[in-house]
Amino acid sequence: MKPASRTKGPGVTELPAAVAPSPPDPWQPAPIADYGLVGDTRTAAVVSSAGSLDWMCAPAFDGEPIFGALLGGRAAGLFLAGPAGPAAVLERRYRGNTATLETTWASGRGRLTLTEGMVAEVAGSLLPTTLLVRRLSAADARVAAVVRFAPRLGETHRIPRISRRARDLVCEWGPLALSLGSSEGCPLPGGGEQSFLVQPGHPVTLVMAVAYGEPLIHVDPEAAWTLLCQDERRWEAWSDEVDADLPFRAQVLRSLVTLRLLTYSPSGAPVAAPTTSLPENPGGIRNWDYRFAWPRDASIGVAAFLHAGKTNEALNFFGWLLHASRLQRPRLPALLTLSGRPVPRERELHGWPGYAGSVPVRTGNGAAGQHQLDGYGWVLDAAWVLEQGGHRLYPETWRAMRGFADRVAATWSAPDAGIWEVRDDAAHHVHSKLMAWLALDRALRMSATHRLGAGQRRRWLSALDQLGTEIRSKGIDPARNTYTRTYGSADLDAALLVLPLIGLEDPGSEVVRRTVDAVRAELGAGGPLLYRYPPGQDGLEGGEGVFLPCSFWLVQALALTGRSTEAAEAFRVMLDLASPLGLFSEELDPASGAFLGNYPQALTHAALVQAALALRTESRAGHGNLLPASGVVDLSGTIRTPAAGQENTPHVS
Secondary structure: OOOOOOEEOEEEEEEEOOOOOOOOOOOOOOOOOHEEEEOOOOOOEEOOOOOOOEEEEEOOOOOOOOOOEEEHHHOOOEEEEOOOOOOOOEEEEEEEOOEEEEEEEEEOEEEEEEEEOOOOOOOOOOOOOOEEEEEEEEEOOOEEEEEEOOOOEEEOOHHHHHHHHEEEEEEOOEEEEEEEEEOOOOOOOOOOOOEEEOOOOOOEEEEEEEOOOOOOOOOOHHHHHHHHHHHHHHHHHHHHHOOOOOOHHHHHHHHHHHHHEEEEEEOOEEOOOOOOOOOOOOOOOOOOOOOOOOHHHHHHHHHHHHHHOOHHHHHHHHHHHHHHEEEEEEEOOOOOOOOOOOOOEEEOOOOOOHHHHHHOOOOOHHHHHHOHHHHHHHHHHHHHHHHOOOOOOOHHHHHHHHHHHHHHHHHOOOOOOOOOOOOOOEEEEEEHHHHHHHHHHHHHHHHHHOOOOHHHHHHHHHHHHHHHHHHHHHHHEOOOOEEEEOOOOOOOOHHHHHHHHHHHOOOOOHHHHHHHHHHHHHHOOOOEOOOOOOOOOOOOOOOOEEHHHHHHHHHHHHHHHHOHHHHHHHHHHHHHHHOOOOOOOEEEEEOOOEEEOOOOOHHHHHHHHHHHHHHHHHHHOOOOOOOOOOEEEEOOEEEEEEOOOOOOOOOOO
């Protein structure tokens, strides 16, 4: 017998609390590449082609999950909106150059379309911070649809306090609340599953609002639909500002939109991915939390946005870098929270089955305590990119860059954890040393137009000279004449593909070309696919897939060493590996083509943009040699005369 509801006052009816989670069932998440991304630049959700929203955190990317089925199964909550019976996906796409996702199924004699998105622009309006809109519409014939709305909060899948306010269903967990409203004709689910018919010409709109520590604002479903359509027009206008001459512009634009969706707008921080613990090795332990911001990613994003014509986004990324690093300067943390605070300690969630049985499911990230020398190079190069783009650094910004350069000059000789955050003893990683050299080089270049004491300049020049000498003497395998992963080893590292952009060696030199070729041959897994380093050499049990950013770095390296035809072909192959919606994860299984790791991955999409920019540079140059006899070519293709004494060096970002 269904328990009776209790009336608490005018317009408010409290429903009975949802029953305890049912026993485990055979429900399984979709393949990673099946998921689409919807977001509002504060949080994001991943949605399968069945219309199942299986992961979303609130109130931000790094909050607790309110729908966690992706990692916790049905008991962790999901939000389904789709066909009630057997159906085949006819089409799935983003509407134009927007963040609105559209899925169409054939069901019986009719077609059912789910159009969904979050309203990104809420400033200056009486709107909830997060507003998710999902509309089901039918064509040709009426179609049976189903909605399952079962939010659960956090590690223990906390069941909300449920009530009705007017026509909306309200779920509350202390300061966090969400509401679900619907248009006429759709019975609201109370934590269970409801079926209904969608008639042609009479769409059903669902609207979910989220509030944290503030009033829960209820939005009429049709008004919410209008807001989403207005947001689409803003996305189209944003996309129109991207440079028209980008090669493969449609695919690059999807990556730029994805990077924008993965930017936490209150602070400008780039989240590495909206998910945690999607496995690099299905069934294994390589499951990490990526819902944080890496200064490296932000620095790469500066150049990606700036050279694609999106100046504001580039400046916002750099602004976050300055703000987030201020408390620990001159030390540069490997990663930070979206608000610039230390990352929570890494811990495991008990009782979560994980994606495809991959446990543990983790929150926090232990790499936050690592010393990663390469980060300084990325950040100082980002500052140089902005200077070259006409954005002069403020005195306070220059002081921060000076502090980073001082730190590099004082610590470059110590071992570090490296770019790949290997959980093993620190080592002398050649890529880290190259990036340290770059940091000092960029700082010295910027000092031509900024104040710098004579003693400080001498220390930087001395460290730069010592670093260059040591890298060439200890970081090269003399038998093959290639740079190596660590001092004294013969192993390779795909991160060495940045070598043509650093400036320590001429991009056309034999050692650079041989290093690029050796990485491609010895770390290759077919075509342009690359492992980060020799598999099995990171101190963790189990293997992993190929690392997709490295493949786009290969495209960039090929272009910068004059092999434009190879670069373009490799780029086309990589684009064909994207999900049906043009999204990329962190890794890929070279045998099956299945995506691995957290998704969608910001670093992969930023590397894709970098590769396209390198191809554009080559196209503008009109010949294989990307470095003309005079002037510095940045990735926007603009030729600028270097300051006296500065050699011609392209930007690494």
